[in-house]
Amino acid sequence: MKTPLNDFLEKYIKEEKIRFHMPGHKGRAFIGAEKYDITEIEGADVLYNADGILRDSMENAAQLFGTRKTFYSTEGSSLSIRAMIYLLKLYAMNEGIKPKIAAFRNAHKTFVTACALTGMETEWLYGREPQGITCCNISAEEVKNYLDGADELPVALYVTSPDYLGNMADIKGLSEVCEEKGIILAVDNAHGAYLNFLPENLHPIYLGAHICCDSAHKTLPVITGGAYMHISYKAPDIFAEKGEYALSLFASTSPSYLILRSLDKANGLLSADYSEGIAGFAEKVQKLKKELALRGYCFIGDEPLKLTLDSKKYGYTGTEISEYLYINNIVCEFSDRDYTVMMLTDSNSDEELCRLFKVLWALPKKEKLTERPPVIIPSERVIPLTDCIYLPTEKISIEKAVGRICGSINISCPPAVPVVVAGERISEAQAELLKYYGEKEVCVIA
Numbered sequence: 001m002k003t004p005l006n007d008f009l010e011k012y013i014k015e016e017k018i019r020f021h022m023p024g025h026k027g028r029a030f031i032g033a034e035k036y037d038i039t040e041i042e043g044a045d046v047l048y049n050a051d052g053i054l055r056d057s058m059e060n061a062a063q064l065f066g067t068r069k070t071f072y073s074t075e076g077s078s079l080s081i082r083a084m085i086y087l088l089k090l091y092a093m094n095e096g097i098k099p100k101i102a103a104f105r106n107a108h109k110t111f112v113t114a115c116a117l118t119g120m121e122t123e124w125l126y127g128r129e130p131q132g133i134t135c136c137n138i139s140a141e142e143v144k145n146y147l148d149g150a151d152e153l154p155v156a157l158y159v160t161s162p163d164y165l166g167n168m169a170d171i172k173g174l175s176e177v178c179e180e181k182g183i184i185l186a187v188d189n190a191h192g193a194y195l196n197f198l199p200e201n202l203h204p205i206y207l208g209a210h211i212c213c214d215s216a217h218k219t220l221p222v223i224t225g226g227a228y229m230h231i232s233y234k235a236p237d238i239f240a241e242k243g244e245y246a247l248s249l250f251a252s253t254s255p256s257y258l259i260l261r262s263l264d265k266a267n268g269l270l271s272a273d274y275s276e277g278i279a280g281f282a283e284k285v286q287k288l289k290k291e292l293a294l295r296g297y298c299f300i301g302d303e304p305l306k307l308t309l310d311s312k313k314y315g316y317t318g319t320e321i322s323e324y325l326y327i328n329n330i331v332c333e334f335s336d337r338d339y340t341v342m343m344l345t346d347s348n349s350d351e352e353l354c355r356l357f358k359v360l361w362a363l364p365k366k367e368k369l370t371e372r373p374p375v376i377i378p379s380e381r382v383i384p385l386t387d388c389i390y391l392p393t394e395k396i397s398i399e400k401a402v403g404r405i406c407g408s409i410n411i412s413c414p415p416a417v418p419v420v421v422a423g424e425r426i427s428e429a430q431a432e433l434l435k436y437y438g439e440k441e442v443c444v445i446a
């Protein structure tokens with residue numbers, strides 16, 4: 001596959017052009033990457049009015065992911081999520097549908113801010129047998145029952161899959177339910193760009209989602225900030241037509257060409273032998289899990305490249321294991337009282353996998369800790385979400401916050417799933433939950 005943006009940049013550098021354009025470093029090395037760091041100059045196209053090398057590059061990405069349109073984001077999935085929610089609202093307005101989304105409750109805080117910014121109403125769907133606030137197990141059948149009983153159908157179902165711990169929703173089943181009901185399936189696939197390249201394609205677009213975001217930077221060899229917004233062939237035309245516009249409403253007018261180059265170059269890699277590499281690597285991760293299970297480790301989640309330890313079953317908190325790994329020179333993605341999460345890709349070497357195995361094996365198993373992660377608690381909405389962005393707030397201790405209305409649009413107990421959402425009354429149980437996740441203070445409406 002061609003990599004037009006990467007080729008443009010290589011040529012631009014070789015020709016040693018004098019740069020009377022942004023950025024200020026003029027391509028001279030300071031941290032070292034400057035020479036590739038250009039802006040939307042002549043020949044380099046315009047990200048959200050693309051008709052040259054960026055359009056070609058995004059078309060290549062669309063071909064790889066089997067989408068009608070794939071757009072790049074240089075501001076992570078966060079930007080793609082804001083654009084997705086805008087598109088859903090636009091679609092709802094055009095179709096005369098109430099702009100309301102039914103969302104699995106473990107949504108990332110960007111979803112909440114996007115709804116606040118666009119005036120999108122949310123209805124939360126709560127899962128069974130929670131494994132902490134990052135998980136939300138809801139089956140397709142349960143969603144169907146909910147939709148069957150709804151007075152008014154939402155414009156879309158919004159699902160976060162995979163979640164931070166590596167649990168995957170039944171996207172295929174959910175897409176069939178959404179199809180039957182005539183609503184959109186939007187997926188936060190920030191953690192799952194690589195799913196498209198597994199022997200069994202598990203990417204949400206392939207499994208039937210209408211629209212999704214992927215943080216390419218989380219699981220592909222793309223630098224931080226690189227992400228996609230994918231539109232499927234079955235999505236309403238307006239998603240494809242207004243996708244660039246939707247992204248441009250929230251995006252910087254100075255997209256990073258370092259990130260764009262990385263996304264472009266990734267197309268070359270992904271279209272070559274990436275799938276074989278990832279298949280082999282996923283097998284190694286499975287083998288590693290099986291061998292560690294012999295030592296007594298328990299894992300949760302079915303995402304092939306995530307290794308999430310149910311740490312308490314091994315006698316430690318998630319954070320204790322993460323700290324133990326850290327002093328052994330291994331850095332995890334995330335940990336809390338319950339879990340230790342590691343994200344692996346085939347950029348990790350065999351030696352690194354072997355080292356991880358040895359270090360975990362050397363940790364003695366202890367009596368299991370019985371405290372289980374708490375349940376996320378439904379709460380009463382008092383003030384519309386959008387109003388909360390504009391209202392004065394004050395920061396108070398969690399103890400004093402019981403009964404007050406949450407004012408923080410961004411409460412992000414680890415990892416960025418709001419325990420309580422702005423405009424909701426904080427209950428005693430929620431205050432306990434905030435404390436469980438280490439919060440001491442919270443913003444409330446003044």
Ligand SMILES: Cc1ncc(COP(=O)(O)O)c(C=O)c1O
Pocket residue numbers: 075076077078079108110160163164188190191215225227416
């Ligand atoms: C589930 C989920 N969605 C969205 C995001 C936002 O992605 P990004 O950091 O690429 O903006 C994250 C970030 O961690 C995430 O975990």
